[in-house]
Amino acid sequence: MHKPIEFKAGSITAMTAVIRELDNVRLADSLHTMMGGMGEFFADEATVIDLTQLSSAPDRVDWAGLGSLLRRYGLQPVALKGTPEHLVESARKAGLAVLGDGAARVSAADKTAPAPAAAEPAKVEPVAAPAQAAATMIIERPIRSGQQIYARGGDLVILGGVSNGAEVIADGSIHCYGPLRGRALAGAQGDTRARLLCTNFGPELVSIAGVYRTFERGVPENLAAKPAHAVLREAAGGKGGHTLNIEPLQLD
Template sequence: MSKPIEFKAGTLSAVTALIRELDNVRLADTLHAMLGGTGEFFAGEPAVIDLSQLKTAPERADWSGLGSLLRRHGLQPVGVRHVPEHLADSARKAGLAVLGDKAASSNEQAVTAPTAAKAEPAPAAEPAARPEEATRRAPTMVIDRSVRSGQQIYARGTDLVILGGVSNGAEVIADGSIHCYGPLRGRALAGAQGDATARLLCTNFGPELVSIAGVYRTFEKGIPPVVAGKAAHARLVQQNNQNSLSIEALTLD
C-alpha cells in the first residue's frame, strides 16, 4: 500500500532578491523603473530575500508588504537570509524561512552548469586564497552547445561564453560578462553579483530580457530595429549620476 506522503531530498532553484534598503516605497519605485511596470514578469519563480548588503536595519520590517511587492512582479518569496537578529522572528511569523548561509549556497550552486576547465591550484609559496578570491579567479565557463527553453546556466564568479544560441524561455546568468555567438532569444543577466563593468555581447540580438548588475530592460514592444537580429553590445553608462543600460549595434567588419 502506497504511503499518502513521502519526502525526498532535492534542490530548489530560486531567484535572489538582493535588498539594500527595507523601504517598500523606494523598492516599488525601483522595481517599476527596472522592469518597466511589467506585472508577473518572473512568472511565479521562487525568490530568496538576501539582506547581506542592507545599509541600515530598521526596528521593524513590513514583510507582508515586501512579499506583496515581489509577488506583484511574479516572484514567490520563500525565505530570507542574512537577516538581522531582531527581525528574524517577524520574518518567520510572516511565513518566511530564515535560511543559513549553507542552505543559500547549496541553492545557488544547484543551477550551476559544469565549467569547461578546472581552476589551477595556487602556487605553494602563496597563501591559500580566501573563498571569495577563489570565486573571482574562476576560469571562463564555455558552453559549446545551445541553451534550450527551460534551461538555466549560471557562471558563478566568472564570464560565460556560449558557442550556440539561447532559446526563448532559457536563461543565462554570469557574475561577469556574457558572450553569445548564436541567436540570443531568452534572458541574459550579466554582472549578477553587482559588477557594473560587466558586458553582454552577442551576434544576433533578440532577447526577452537583458540585465547588467541588476539594471533590467525588457522588450514587450519589440526589439529596437537598430539592433534587432544584429550583433549588439550592452553595457552600463552613467546618466544623471545613475546607471543606465545602453544597447548598441556592433560593427564586425
C-alpha cells in the same frame, strides 16, 4: 545506525533585494516596470532583503505583503539585513530571520542620503561583491526554452542560440554567437565591468550587475537581430551609479 537528523556545513547562493523604500505600492510599480510584468522571473531563489540603504524607516511594515510581492516574481524571502531596531520584532513574527547583531539601526548617513529616483525606489540585485575571474564556461549547443545555464565565477560563451524562455547567467561577461532571444544576466555577483556581447540581439531581458532592461515592446529597430553589446556606463551628471546601455557592435 540511522540518524533521524544530521547537520552538515554547506553554502547557499542567495539573491539580495536592495530596498530603499518600504512602500509596497511603490515597490510593486517599480518591480512591474523593471521586470516588464513577467511573473516568476526568478527561479524560486532564496532572497535576503537588504535594508541598509533605506532613506527612512516607517513605523510599521506589511512584511506579509512584501513577501507576497517578491514571491510573485519567484523570489523567496528568508532573512533581513540592516533591519532598523524598531522593526526587528515584527519581522521575526512574520517568520523572517534578522541577520547581523539582531538590530542594525539606520545610520545618520543613511537618513540624510538623497532618495533614489521616483521610478526606481527599489532594485533587485545580487550581493554586490565583484566576482573573481575563473574558467570560462563554453556551451556548444542551443539553449532551449525553460533551460537555465549559470557560469559561476567566470564568463559564459554560447556558440549556439538562446531561445525565448531560456535564461543564461554569468558572474562575468556573456558572449552569444547565435541568436539571443531569452534572458541574459551578466555580472550576477555585482561585477559592473561585465558585458553582454552577441551577434544577433533580440532578448526578452538583459541585466548587468543587477541593472535591468526589458524589451516587452520589442527591441529597437537599429539593434534588432544585429550585433550589439550591453555595458554599464557612469550615470550622467556625476551623480554616481550606472545606466545600462545597449550599443551596436562593430564586427568589421
